[in-house]
Amino acid sequence: MMSDDKEKKRFGIKDIAKLADVSIGTVDRVLNNRKDVSEATRKKVKDIIKENNYQPNLYARSLSVKNNIKISVIIPKTSLQTGYWQLCLDGINKGIQELEPFGIQTEVFLYDQEDVHTFLEVSEKTIKSNFNAVVIAPIFIKETEAFVKKCHRKKLQTIYINSDIPTKSTLGYIGPNLNSTGRLAGNLTSYLVGTNAKILILNIAKGLENYKYLDTKIEGYRTYLNDLDRNFRIEVIDIPYNEYEEVEKELLSNIEKFTPDVLFVTNSRVSVVGRFFHDHQEIKKPYIIGFDFLEANVDYLSKGIVDFLICQRPDKQGYFALNYLYRFFLLKENVTNFKPMPIDIITIENYMFYEN
Amino acid sequence: MMSDDKEKKRFGIKDIAKLADVSIGTVDRVLNNRKDVSEATRKKVKDIIKENNYQPNLYARSLSVKNNIKISVIIPKTSLQTGYWQLCLDGINKGIQELEPFGIQTEVFLYDQEDVHTFLEVSEKTIKSNFNAVVIAPIFIKETEAFVKKCHRKKLQTIYINSDIPTKSTLGYIGPNLNSTGRLAGNLTSYLVGTNAKILILNIAKGLENYKYLDTKIEGYRTYLNDLDRNFRIEVIDIPYNEYEEVEKELLSNIEKFTPDVLFVTNSRVSVVGRFFHDHQEIKKPYIIGFDFLEANVDYLSKGIVDFLICQRPDKQGYFALNYLYRFFLLKENVTNFKPMPIDIITIENYMFYEN
DNA sequence: TGTCTTATCGTTAACGTTACCGAACATTGT
DNA sequence: ACAATGTTCGGTAACGTTAACGATAAGACA
Structure with a gap:
């Protein structure tokens, strides 16, 4: 019933040729959809190929062809x-x-x-x-x-x-599908806090004009949360700097006015926010959600400062x-x-x- | 500086042979650690191989060798x-x-x-x-x-x-690493509820004696939560049945006594729990965490009944x-x-x- | 009819590697 | 000295596919 030890010879181009009573050259022409084959033989060969479920040997092909890709x-x-x-x-x-x-x-x-x-x-x-x-x-x-x-x-x-x-x-x-990643962040947020929670969205990037796509993430995030009808207070802050000191300054001045329960960083720069709350333990840490599996981000994840990283590989x-x-x-x-x-x-x- | 269009001929067994002034047969013997080569030539060939960082052509090898794996x-x-x-x-x-x-x-x-x-x-x-x-x-x-x-x-x-x-x-x-999956479930749980929460762990499987490994998951889950010192009340229930009706009966009798805030199903049978809360909307649904990307599980996930699926691929x-x-x-x-x-x-x- | 084109198909040399078959030479035993 | 054995190596067919090159026959045109 099973255990067919006979070395199953792979059904190859030669076998097709034999069955179709043509040369392997012709079979090759059919296989590669090249010209110089009559319609009659083309059909005959194609039928045999289909009947026997011919699978080309990729090794042989790649060996034969000059791979100048x-x-x-x-x-x-x-x-x-x-x-x-x-x-x-x-x-x-x-x-x-x-x-x-x-x-x-x-x-x-x-x-x-x-x-x-x-x-x-x-x-x-x-x-x-x-x-x-x-x-x-x-x-x-x-x-x-x-x-x-x-x-x-x-x-x-x-x-x-x-x-x-x-x-x-x-x-x-x-x-990645940007809108969906935003929605996912919203979904996680919804598990973290109840009604009336304060949520802060952070855009951190120098040259923000080149990062219009971040808006798509924010839109996904906001619509998800708004549809929940939980009366969230959502604020957005743009921080057009890359250096920590600048970001720190911005955060300090803003967080005074608006102490968030959840902080959503729209890109991979979440580690600077992590560092901020690591350096300022006197400030109550919100839940923090950010993006991407960068070493610095994972560092603050492992410290328990960043809570979720969403990663699009x-x-x-x-x-x-x-x-x-x-x-x-x-x-x-x-x-x-x-x-x-x-x-x-x-x-x-x-x-x-x-x-x- | 770049754009070397000359077809970079791969450095192959022939080139080794030429450099070492031996035949390809000898080179092959060296490459495959076979006998019938003098130590002197073996060393000479090996040196050349190393110097030129020879990489065998896998296609050619697999074509040549009889693949009877x-x-x-x-x-x-x-x-x-x-x-x-x-x-x-x-x-x-x-x-x-x-x-x-x-x-x-x-x-x-x-x-x-x-x-x-x-x-x-x-x-x-x-x-x-x-x-x-x-x-x-x-x-x-x-x-x-x-x-x-x-x-x-x-x-x-x-x-x-x-x-x-x-x-x-x-x-x-x-x-999968079972202990870690349990800890992860605990981690998610910790975000869902505050102190004094009631947590129910469900083992659902016929012939539970063959599923000792589920204990490892539970251990990971419990130790994670206990280390938080949030005074959770954790109960474990074994349900040694596969059919929905049996599980339903067990759940009904137990949930009367102990209404959980979080329900952790230790294996892929979480869909029956999903069905339970779908059929019994009069009972307040707890957060539900379960395992594996099965169609039935995903169905209740998409309905918003199951909250998290942990999946070990x-x-x-x-x-x-x-x-x-x-x-x-x-x-x-x-x-x-x-x-x-x-x-x-x-x-x-x-x-x-x-x-x- | 002879030549030229075109369509169709067969033949064959590669591609890089493996493994078998012997050739050439050295060594051993008698 | 001769045969038998062992060591080291070169030569080569094969793996399945591709593509270039010829070969053949049929039709077109003068």
């Missing part, structure tokens, strides 16, 4: 204050390492998110060299869209990560993008749409198991 | 009341599908977790056939240990998933196990230890993004 990755560079992009880069590097033995060459270009010129420079480099695909984390909307259009003309596959922009890439977008985004390109070019799969990224909740009791 | 998977079969094992099976099937084109044959054996005899049967089958490895989800401790010892004698690699047992497998254990366990074996046999990697499985928190606002 070159991928360009364009993302912002990590700054001291925002470790976020380092996570993203980590995932990309992991992907590069995995794909390298399979003949895929990847080059990473970092640009300064405070300097459009650097972005234009690296995008020009990508266009000039002959890459097959480019992974982009967009910051400068207009310039990115112009760049992507150029890529399309050069038959260069494009794929966005981290944030989506109107002009569509050829392969799609891999990244920035590392997975880059990794998935590369993995998708691998499947697109080598395995010739045609995944139509990406599954949305999971949104993870990290607390003091499960952070040590995160990132696998 | 056969894997046996032994897990409990899904019953109507416990969809848990279906998740596990789903992950395994995904792994099988991915590994199949690489020449790895996998056979799944399901046994009845209420009948030792069925386990003995499938384990016997595995021993009789010539598998290279076996993935086991243990339920019957003693019988599993005897089986694993037999496997070791037959040079059969073993690997546990889902629950660990004393007699070690050759390759380790992939599965049962599907990933099987998938990881197969993936590990692939790397062990084909890529000849020797991963020493598994990373622990992540523990995920699922709420009404992020369940739709789960499982990627």
Whole structure:
């Protein structure tokens, strides 16, 4: 009934050829949808392929084909204050390492998110060299869209990560759904406090004009909480600085007037807020919710100062993008749409198991 | 500076041979640590390999070698009341599908977790056939240990998933850390209620004597909460039934006496509790925490009856196990230890993004 | 009819690695 | 001295697929 020890010879291109009474060359032409095959034999071969559920040997294919796939990755560079992009880069590097033995060459270009010129420079480099695909984390909307259009003309596959922009890439977008992450933060908040609670939303980022997308998170957060009808008092404060001292000053002056029960930091800069309440133990600590699995954030999570980190796996985004390109070019799969990224909740009791 | 369009020929076995002035046969002998090479040439070749950081082409290797890897998977079969094992099976099937084109044959054996005899049967089958490895989800401790010892004698690699047992497998254990999942549940509980809260722990399972491991979860849960010194009242109830009607009866009689603020279900059977509070809207619903991303559980999560699902990714366990074996046999990697499985928190606002 | 094109198909050399078969030479035993 | 055995190595077929190159035959055009 079972235990078929006979080395099950894989059903391959040769077997198809034998059954169809043609050469393997013809079978290959059918398999790869190339011309120079009559409709009659094409159908015959296709039928046999379907009947026997032929699965190509990916090893053999990748060995045979000259893998000159070159991928360009364009993302912002990590700054001291925002470790976020380092996570993203980590995932990309992991992907590069995995794909390298399979003949895929990847080059990473970092640009300064405070300097459009650097972005234009690296995008020009990508266009000039002959890459097959480019992974982009967009910051400068207009310039990115112009760049992507150029890529399309050069038959260069494009794929966005981290944030989506109107002009569509050829392969799609891999990244978080911002409104949902805001709603999730609202959901957690609803478990933390009762009616009439005071809630403070903090936007901490230098050059806030480039971070319009944060509004989407806030909107998700607010609508979720407002729908609860619990008469929350919600305030929003913008802090357009990166250095701790500046943030500290802003917080001190504001928290006097408005002592929140819950503090929601809309991005990964929650660690500076953590440091604030660590340094100012005289002030009653609210519940704190923030984003992303950065070392500094996890530090204050483990200290019990930050309560929840919502994480959209920035590392997975880059990794998935590369993995998708691998499947697109080598395995010739045609995944139509990406599954949305999971949104993870990290607390003091499960952070040590995160990132696998 | 960049854009090296010259097709970077991979540095391969031929190049080594040329540099060392030997044949590729000799290089192969060195690479695979086979005999019939003099110490002098062996060293010479090894040096060249190291100097040039030679990376074998995995595709070529797997094409050349006869991939007769056969894997046996032994897990409990899904019953109507416990969809848990279906998740596990789903992950395994995904792994099988991915590994199949690489020449790895996998056979799944399901046994009845209420009948030792069925386990003995499938384990016997595995021993009789010539598998290279076996993935086991243990339920019957003693019988599993005897089986694993037999496997070791037959040079059969073993690997546990889902629950660990004393007699070690050759390759380790992939599965949840039970104490930590209990602590995490306690952590969430601590955010939900204040001092003096009443907490009910529910063990729901037929044949509870086979589920000693649930105690570990409970211990983690209790110690976390007791350390908070909030004077919680914690009660534990065992319900050794699977059918809803029985559970309903037990719940009705108990909840009269002890109306909990939080209800912690120690396994994946939380959906029956969800149904209970759905059917009995006259009873005030406590916060409900349970386990696993089963369809029924998610259903009551989306209805707002179940508040938190803690999920240990049962599907990933099987998938990881197969993936590990692939790397062990084909890529000849020797991963020493598994990373622990992540523990995920699922709420009404992020369940739709789960499982990627 | 002869030449030229086109459509269709077979043949074959790669791709990088593995493992088997012997060749060449050295060593041992008688 | 000769055969038998052992050591070290080169040569090569095979793994399944791809794609370039030819071969053949049929039709088009003069």
